[in-house]
Amino acid sequence: MADVDVLIVGAGPAGLAAATSARRVGATVRVLEAFDESGGQFWRHLPATRPAGNEPRLHHQWQRYQQFRSAVDADPALTLDVGAHVWAIEHRDDAVRVNVVCGDVDGTGRRRESVTANSLILATGAHDRALPVPGWTLPGVVTAGAAQAMAKGERIAIGDRVVIAGAGPFLFPVTESLRLAGSTVVGVYEAAGFRRLARHWLARPWELRSATTKMTELAGYFGTHLRGRIPYRPGWGVVAINGTGATTGSTVNGLLWAALGAGVVLVIGLAGWLIARGRRPAKSQSNTHL
Numbered sequence: 001m002a003d004v005d006v007l008i009v010g011a012g013p014a015g016l017a018a019a020t021s022a023r024r025v026g027a028t029v030r031v032l033e034a035f036d037e038s039g040g041q042f043w044r045h046l047p048a049t050r051p052a053g054n055e056p057r058l059h060h061q062w063q064r065y066q067q068f069r070s071a072v073d074a075d076p077a078l079t080l081d082v083g084a085h086v087w088a089i090e091h092r093d094d095a096v097r098v099n100v101v102c103g104d105v106d107g108t109g110r111r112r113e114s115v116t117a118n119s120l121i122l123a124t125g126a127h128d129r130a131l132p133v134p135g136w137t138l139p140g141v142v143t144a145g146a147a148q149a150m151a152k153g154e155r156i157a158i159g160d161r162v163v164i165a166g167a168g169p170f171l172f173p174v175t176e177s178l179r180l181a182g183s184t185v186v187g188v189y190e191a192a193g194f195r196r197l198a199r200h201w202l203a204r205p206w207e208l209r210s211a212t213t214k215m216t217e218l219a220g221y222f223g224t225h226l227r228g229r230i231p232y233r234p235g236w237g238v239v240a241i242n243g244t245g246a247t248t249g250s251t252v253n254g255l256l257w258a259a260l261g262a263g264v265v266l267v268i269g270l271a272g273w274l275i276a277r278g279r280r281p282a283k284s285q286s287n288t289h290l
């Protein structure tokens with residue numbers, strides 16, 4: 001007999017939603033999360049041991065996360081293990097066996113465990129994908145996801161003056177978080193042109209009806225751009241980053257931009273570069289009042 005009906009890997013929005021859905025139909029559920037907090041990337045937040053002054057400020061639908069958390073805390077048939085890293089999955093005749101190592105990544109007291117389950121849900125999320133251009137390894141150039149993780153998970157503003165470039169809607173939340181963390185965003189460059197954007201966003205407009213919260217979120221991002229007077233330029237992509245920082249340790253000192261045809265480069269699901277200028281990230285720059 002399996003240890004649990006449904007085993008879920010990842011406690012981001014998808015994993016938490018799957019867990020509560022499975023509980024609604026009476027399944028026993030266990031969620032394994034590698035990070036030391038649940039919430040995934042979308043609700044990445046400061047740990048309870050050093051809470052933020054105003055955590056919801058950097059999040060959308062924070063209340064929804066709290067509802068998920070309360071559901072997990074109140075339900076003995078739904079277990080959430082954080083600091084539990086799944087490293088191998090084996091198929092058994094009538095169940096799957098999931099191998100997990102639990103405990104602090106650098107700790108000495110890590111323990112291994114194997115859990116069997118009738119059903120397995122992988123909700124391990126996405127990761128940054130960056131297309132290399134000349135200069136992309138210079139100090140001061142980071143992926144949009146890394147900048148977002150530092151802003152939300154540590155309250156670090158990656159730089160004083162920041163240019164955000166890449167493709168896709170992810171550029172919007174990154175812009176908002178960086179502004180809230182204290183950066184000045186001097187421009188957002190979206191590789192896809194207006195026509196391409198419209199073709200994707202408006203391909204099946206009736207489907208947007210079921211995404212009202214996302215539409216509200218999008219409206220908020222437009223507000224951020226307007227309030228901060230942040231230029232948003234579709235159809236522009238980075239072709240090179242000029243700087244001398246690689247050996248001197250200084251930050252990027254110049255940019256070369258070129259107008260590109262719609263989506264010639266950088267048109268991939270979750271891609272972005274973020275180019276910071278003026279200061280290097282350090283713990284001391286944490287914006288802890290957020």
Ligand SMILES: Cc1cc2nc3c(=O)[nH]c(=O)nc-3n(C[C@H](O)[C@H](O)[C@H](O)COP(=O)(O)OP(=O)(O)OC[C@H]3O[C@@H](n4cnc5c(N)ncnc54)[C@H](O)[C@@H]3O)c2cc1C
Binds near residue numbers: 033040124
């Ligand atoms: C760095 C980064 C930042 C992002 N920030 C935002 C944002 O601010 N706003 C936004 O709208 N979108 C953001 N995104 C896009 C994001 O992927 C989705 O919005 C949303 O978080 C996806 O939810 P999810 O539950 O599918 O995955 P995630 O939220 O990514 O959750 C997956 C979880 O699985 C865990 N996990 C992965 N592998 C294992 C393993 N082997 N064992 C155990 N646990 C594992 C991870 O630790 C993570 O907590 C971000 C993406 C990235 C890569």
